[in-house]
Amino acid sequence: MNTDLYMIYGTNYQQMARDILEAAHIADEIKDPHARIALKPNLVLDAHPDLGATTHPELLAGTIDYLRDHGFNNIVIMESSWVGCKTGAAYKKAGYQKLCHDYDVPFIDLQKDTWKEYDAKGVTIKVCDQAMKVDYMINFPVLKGHCQTYITCALKNNKGLIPNVEKRRFHTMGLHKPIAHLNTVVPINFIMVDNICGDLDFEEGGNPVMMNRVIGGFDPVLIDAFVCETMGYDVDDVPYIRIAEKLGVGCADITQANIVELNEPVVVPTDHQPYQVRHLARYVQPIDACSACYGSLIHALHRMNDQGMLRHHRESIAIGQGYRQKTGKIGVGNCTHRFELCIHGCPPKASEILEFLEKNWE
Ligand code: SF4
Structure with a gap:
């Protein structure tokens, strides 16, 4: 095959x-x-x-x-x-x-x-x-x-x-x-x-x-x-x-x-997210995030939510091309490679993000 x-x-x-x-x-x-x-x-x-x-x-x-x-x-x-x-x-x-x-x-x-x-x-x-x-x-x-x-x-x-x-x-x-x-x-x-x-x-x-x-x-x-x-x-x-x-x-x-x-992920602004996605997005600070990267993170957060692992006081997660030259605590995707903690990938898969967050997200 x-x-x-x-x-x-x-x-x-x-x-x-x-x-x-x-x-x-x-x-x-x-x-x-x-x-x-x-x-x-x-x-x-x-x-x-x-x-x-x-x-x-x-x-x-x-x-x-x-x-x-x-x-x-x-x-x-x-x-x-x-x-x-x-x-x-x-x-x-x-x-x-x-x-x-x-x-x-x-x-x-x-x-x-x-x-x-x-x-x-x-x-x-x-x-x-x-x-x-x-x-x-x-x-x-x-x-x-x-x-x-x-x-x-x-x-x-x-x-x-x-x-x-x-x-x-x-x-x-x-x-x-x-x-x-x-x-x-x-x-x-x-x-x-x-x-x-x-x-x-x-x-x-x-x-x-x-x-x-x-x-x-x-x-x-x-x-x-x-x-x-x-x-x-x-x-x-x-x-x-x-x-x-x-x-x-x-x-x-x-x-x-x-x-x-065949090409690279693209940044597409999402103006109207449904309630359930907005609810999960409270934990995310995107700057020019590609849809595929952002979507993978939303799926990972949803899995954590299913497992009762989301808490309000957690550090925000950075994601997007706007972080390429920046530093910070925790980020998702290659664009946040200068962060203290980062899961690499362009875009990373939700399963990889999930494993990373379970270990590292305070
Ligand atoms: S890591 Fe890749 S997919 Fe994620 S925001 Fe950066 S360029 Fe886009």
């Missing part, structure tokens, strides 16, 4: 999607100009992508641009929202009606599709027929929290390829085992993670954490393992990742990843 993980930062999401696909040489992978290519966003419910639950349509727009430029025109978008929402409502609210109209690309509502049963390495799973008639699948999960599984990204996004009756059954089976087994039968070719502003805790959004990053890769297990570190969890906290690894879906050892940084 290819272990490349492509990282790109910025706010021109459409161009960022193109750049990732170019870097990963996806056209060479697909080869056949008549290949049926499916784009699978996360339209879990009817919410605007800025709320942290659904995939930004700009990523699919950039992907369609790229594919057409390389002579691929047999493109469809497909998705099935969660049981409580009609896919058609999510399609409109998240901007996909306009995307499909502007690009003249068909949208397949998998809630209306037929399905068949498959033997997914010992577990029988129903999968929608249209999802299995694909030559190349590009999955566009949102990197975000989840109230039951802690994180949701590449592996779990494939739940949108099964009928509602099977989604209900997955919950009765405890989610982890069926999610892992599902990934042994559905088509998985490339994954483009929307790490623009995924939610802190909930798959339905509401507390987006701005990170302005897009991640590309081929291995859904490796990507989900990376997501754990990005959000301050251990891979073992999310059982479906380990189960999928054992089933041969991919590799959960993040040290095996070949990280390809």
Whole structure:
């Protein structure tokens, strides 16, 4: 399995999607100009992508641009929202009606599709027929929290390829085992993670954490393992990742990843942070902080808050490019390298920040 993980930062999401696909040489992978290519966003419910639950349509727009430029025109978008929402409502609210109209690309509502049963390495799973008639699948999960599984990204996004009756059954089976087994039968070719502003805790959004990053890769297990570190969890906290690894879906050892940084993190002012993020940001003194750095720190503080480890009297944490020539007590990221205590990285991951704060933050 290819272990490349492509990282790109910025706010021109459409161009960022193109750049990732170019870097990963996806056209060479697909080869056949008549290949049926499916784009699978996360339209879990009817919410605007800025709320942290659904995939930004700009990523699919950039992907369609790229594919057409390389002579691929047999493109469809497909998705099935969660049981409580009609896919058609999510399609409109998240901007996909306009995307499909502007690009003249068909949208397949998998809630209306037929399905068949498959033997997914010992577990029988129903999968929608249209999802299995694909030559190349590009999955566009949102990197975000989840109230039951802690994180949701590449592996779990494939739940949108099964009928509602099977989604209900997955919950009765405890989610982890069926999610892992599902990934042994559905088509998985490339994954483009929307790490623009995924939610802190909930798959339905509401507390987006701005990170302005897009991640590309081929291995859904490796990507989900990376997501754990990005959000301050251990891979073992999310059982479906380990189960999928054992089933041969991919590799959960993040040290095996070949990280390809396509540019550097960018500073984007965040004027309107949701309450929960503002609450955590009380401990932070940012000056020109890049979104990915700041977001990693917010995730780390959230983990500390979950563990009851946040106290009001702690020293403020410095973060951002404005600290490059400054000294101080405690800082996060390479820009605070002159501080007495600093966790290096550009940006550091939440798991690294968490470990650092647990040891050093008075
Ligand atoms: S270390 Fe500095 S340049 Fe690097 S991501 Fe953090 S704020 Fe940005």
